Structures are given as structure tokens and as C-alpha cells.
Amino acid sequence: MGQKITIEPVTRVEGHGKVTIRLDDAGKVIQSRFHIVEFRGFERFVQGRPYWEAPVLVQRLCGICPVSHHLASAKAMDVVVGAGPGKLTATAEKMRRLMHYGQMLQSHALHFFHLSSPDFLLGMDADPAVRNIIGIIALDKELATRAVLLRKFGQEIIEATAGKKIHGTGAIPGGINKNLSPEERDRFLKGPEPLTADRMIEWSAAAIELFRDYHRKNKDLVDGFAQFPSNHLSLVRKDGALDFYHGVLRAVDADGRKVLDDVDYQDYLEHIGEEVRPWSYMKFPYLRALGKADGWYRVGPLARLNTCDYVPSPLAQKEFETYRAYTDGKPNNMSLHTHWARLIELLHSAEVIRDLLRDKDLQGTKLVKTGRRVPEGVGLVEAPRGTLFHHYRVNDDDQITMANLIVSTTNNNEPMNRAVNWVAMNVLSEKPVITEGMLNRVEVAIRAYDPCLSCATHALGRMPLEVTLLGADGRVLQRKVR
Amino acid sequence: MKKRRLAGVCCDANYQLNLEDGLACAGHDLVVFVDAARGLRRPFTFKRIAPGPALPAMSHALGPAAVLAVAAELYGKTPEARVLAIRGHSFAVGEGLTERAERNLALALEFLVEFLKEARS
Numbered sequence: 001m002g003q004k005i006t007i008e009p010v011t012r013v014e015g016h017g018k019v020t021i022r023l024d025d026a027g028k029v030i031q032s033r034f035h036i037v038e039f040r041g042f043e044r045f046v047q048g049r050p051y052w053e054a055p056v057l058v059q060r061l062c063g064i065c066p067v068s069h070h071l072a073s074a075k076a077m078d079v080v081v082g083a084g085p086g087k088l089t090a091t092a093e094k095m096r097r098l099m100h101y102g103q104m105l106q107s108h109a110l111h112f113f114h115l116s117s118p119d120f121l122l123g124m125d126a127d128p129a130v131r132n133i134i135g136i137i138a139l140d141k142e143l144a145t146r147a148v149l150l151r152k153f154g155q156e157i158i159e160a161t162a163g164k165k166i167h168g169t170g171a172i173p174g175g176i177n178k179n180l181s182p183e184e185r186d187r188f189l190k191g192p193e194p195l196t197a198d199r200m201i202e203w204s205a206a207a208i209e210l211f212r213d214y215h216r217k218n219k220d221l222v223d224g225f226a227q228f229p230s231n232h233l234s235l236v237r238k239d240g241a242l243d244f245y246h247g248v249l250r251a252v253d254a255d256g257r258k259v260l261d262d263v264d265y266q267d268y269l270e271h272i273g274e275e276v277r278p279w280s281y282m283k284f285p286y287l288r289a290l291g292k293a294d295g296w297y298r299v300g301p302l303a304r305l306n307t308c309d310y311v312p313s314p315l316a317q318k319e320f321e322t323y324r325a326y327t328d329g330k331p332n333n334m335s336l337h338t339h340w341a342r343l344i345e346l347l348h349s350a351e352v353i354r355d356l357l358r359d360k361d362l363q364g365t366k367l368v369k370t371g372r373r374v375p376e377g378v379g380l381v382e383a384p385r386g387t388l389f390h391h392y393r394v395n396d397d398d399q400i401t402m403a404n405l406i407v408s409t410t411n412n413n414e415p416m417n418r419a420v421n422w423v424a425m426n427v428l429s430e431k432p433v434i435t436e437g438m439l440n441r442v443e444v445a446i447r448a449y450d451p452c453l454s455c456a457t458h459a460l461g462r463m464p465l466e467v468t469l470l471g472a473d474g475r476v477l478q479r480k481v482r
Numbered sequence: 483m484k485k486r487r488l489a490g491v492c493c494d495a496n497y498q499l500n501l502e503d504g505l506a507c508a509g510h511d512l513v514v515f516v517d518a519a520r521g522l523r524r525p526f527t528f529k530r531i532a533p534g535p536a537l538p539a540m541s542h543a544l545g546p547a548a549v550l551a552v553a554a555e556l557y558g559k560t561p562e563a564r565v566l567a568i569r570g571h572s573f574a575v576g577e578g579l580t581e582r583a584e585r586n587l588a589l590a591l592e593f594l595v596e597f598l599k600e601a602r603s
Contacts, residue, residue: 060497064498064542066497110500110501110542111542113501114501114542115542129535132535133501133544133548133552134535134548134551134552134555137552137555137556138555141556144556145556147501148501148502148504148505148552148556149502149505151500151501151502152502152505155502164495165496166495166496166497166498167497
């Protein structure tokens, strides 16, 4: 009799999803799916609202990367008020960048130390009762302390730029509503210790070394786990540099050939399609140039370091060179290397924060620009989890009439399904007993992409996730619910 | 609560509890976690809470017990802690509170103010 596995909830990811793995009579995997079981609500919710409310409203669909939604929405509304890309004042753009890189810092630190490091430092087969942040505290208090303070530093940068550390109001259509006071600047640069930009750089660099040490000792696992070829998509700066706040859209295939050659994201609909599949509420985006079957792509840290030509900060650039040399300059398609890429981005974020803090433009007083009002705007940022699209239409009464959001986790829908399938085929298939550690590997594969399912489904409230193993007759053989 | 300006009382507002809240808890003698709640039959409940397992119900966020566990394990502090759960009536996407939730909130706030005044004395 065939079997089916469902894992629900997948812990340490954001939102509500479900993994279902179907086995045949011999215990061989015949199908795996990563479902999202919530509905999309925010695109409808914002309709009829005044456009200037959007940057504040939409960030409420996420508790982890609200700044990304705040900024992507504000960038779209910049276009609507005639102050699109390149037209903001220097103070406004740099304040927004500081806000965004503060968010990258806190989100990447949270993900690595809180969510992923238990799998690496305590082991994927460790007792789930200790395979968590408390287990990390017991193992290494200094590391856990750094995790708390990296996150806190990022949150305080957000508070200083957005007005609040969560769901701030700093970015407004056409600019920003505050600058950074010299007192705030000095606090982040000079302390009190250890909450300084320099210390965050030092700790970020140490985190990379921690991962590299694990990699040296577990090369086969880190390189082989959920490795599969894919296209990669992200924003890059016009000169090819890594840039989380603004740029042009670039996509490369698994061999590094450009599929999207630095196009203006206002035209994203010409290049990106969204496929609907009946078994998932989450859409499947694809590159139109390659079609639905072959056009799916990864976004996020792995993709960004595959699409960019260089990293515009010295320490992170040095790490990037080592990282790229590992694959001989070719795109890196190893899912667990996402953690390596994420930590390089953590270091880059800390360096950019320090450099921005030293920039006198942050104390400027020209905060807002306006121009010719238009009825439509698109805003993109590189959120911690990947490229985030916000697209709005606004009527003559200033009401939003259409909103389309393609969030990072949606962009990674097919890659996460592929990663789950890799684990199903390589870890679970034809095994007489399915252990907790084996099921945790399904979660490890998903977790590499740091998904935010509440963003992907635009859901609110309680959002768990499960993994279930089903027989060919549909009978539940095993269900993992934490 | 902020507007009441009670001496020795700090307020913080979060969308989700997280690691750094363990540090904040470690710096206080008494912590009250306040949130809307489903499934209550009374306007609010007020219960003592202790450090507990750090298994988050939904990943990035920690529950109050887990935050207290971070304070205890990482900073060696175990503040006295309570959860004030206020009954909500509608959790759909929308603006503002229902009238019933507003009433529950007002009752809970008055209770909390009196509790904190007593706790200080």
C-alpha cells in the first residue's frame, strides 16, 4: 500500500504551509508538494484606500520584514507622485537605505542565529526539544548574545529611520518624514559598546567564519544538500553591484548566461509571469522569456550573489571573491550555500550602515520631492528573502484601484518545492522508518530560503505549517505537527 | 498605558516577540505581556507565566514563555511575569476594534493600572 507524508507545521519559517509527500507501495516517493494554505487578502484590502496610506498599510502583512513592504510600496508611490527613481533628495534616499540595510542586518542575523544555526551547531538529528535558540544559548552564550545584539542593533536603526522599530511611518510618497539627528548617528557609531556599527561588522565577519568552519567539516552535506540548477533573479545596481534598495532587474541561468539583461522594473509584467496551480494558493512566477516550464527562478541571498558582479564594500567583497571562487565564478546552485551568501550580505549590510552613518546627507533637511502625478507605479526592493514587487494603480480621486504584490517567498515557490522534492527523493524515499531527523531535513531545505508565508499568502493571525506522509490510498501514515 | 505615566513602568509595543525582548525582560523585575486573545469567555484573563520551552509556534516569533527562557538562560534573570489576555471578537482584516473589544480593553487597562500601582507599593 502506498504512503504519503505531510509535515505541518514546518517550524522556524513564517506563516502557514504544508508539505505533503506521497509514497507508493514500496515506500518510494512518487510526489512531493509544498502547499500554502492561507488566502491572499492585502491586495484587496488596500483597494479604495488613499495611495499615501499604502506604505503604512501593506507592511502589516509581515512581522519580520515590514520595512521591505514599507519601502517597496513607498517606491511605487514615488512614481505615482512624480518622484520616481533618481528623483528623491539625497537625504530621503539615504535615510531609506539606512532603514533597509538595518532591516537586512536584523533579519539575516535572526534567521541565521535563531532559525538555522540550531541545525548546524546542534545537528539536524538533535532532539527537537533542544534544537532551538535555547539549545544555542546552552552551547555558546557568547554567540547567542551576539545574535540578540545584532538583531537589536538592526531594530534600533529601523526605529531611528522609520520612527518605530516595527511598522514605522518614515517613508512617504516622494521622500521621508525625518532625518537622522547627530545624537542618533553618534550612538550607532560610538556606542555605548557593544552596540556600534564597527562591532556589528566584526561579529558579522565572525559569523561567516563560523559557517565556513562548519562547511570545512561537513563539505559533502553543505554542498550536496538540495543542490539543483536554476535561474536566479535580483535587482542589481546599474553598474552590476549588489544593491538591496534599488537597481535594474537581472536574471541569469544556471550557467551564468543573462536571461534578463538589466531591465527597468517598471516593465516587470513584460518579463515576469505568474502561473496558478490548483493545489496551491501561492502563485508560481516565471521568466516569460523561458516560459512556465523552464522560467522559474530563485531569489534571495544565493540568487543575489549569482547575479551581481561585485559587492560594494571592502570586507564583504573579499568574502564574495572567496565565495565565487568556490564555484569557479559560475552560479552557485547549492541550497545550503544560501546561508553562506546570507552571512556575506550580513557583513555587507553592517559595512553599508557604518558608511551611511558617516554621510552628512543624513542630517539634511530636504526630505520630500513631488512632480507630475501619474496613475500607476511599480516599486521593487531586495527584501531579506529576495526580490519584492509592489505594483499599484491609483484613480483621479487618489484611491488605489489595483494592487499586485509578488513577494520574495512567492518568487521562491518553485525552488522550495524542488528543495523539498530533493529531500523526499534523497532522504525519505524507500526508507523503512521515517525519523524525526529525516523530516527535519525537509524543514532544513525550506528554511534555507527563509520563507515568510504570511507575506506570500498575505494572511494574518496564527499561521502554522505541517508535514504529512500519505500512502497511495490517501491514508495518513505520519504527520509532524509541533 | 504610556499616557498614565506610572513611575517605574516602561511600555514597549511589538508585532511579534523576539530574541531581543529577552534582554528587555532581563532588565525588569516584573513583566506583563499584553495581547488580544481568541477563545476567552471573560473580557480578559491575567495569569502568571514562567520561562518555558523555546519552541516557537510559528518560527521567527517567540511566545512569552520562550522570551522569559531567553532572559533566564542567557542573562540569568527570571522576572516575575504575567500574561494579560484581552478578549477579541473579530480578527478579520479591517480597521479599529469592535465596540465589545474596546470595552474589554478599557476594563483590562484599569485592572492593569491598579495591579501595577499595587506592585510598586
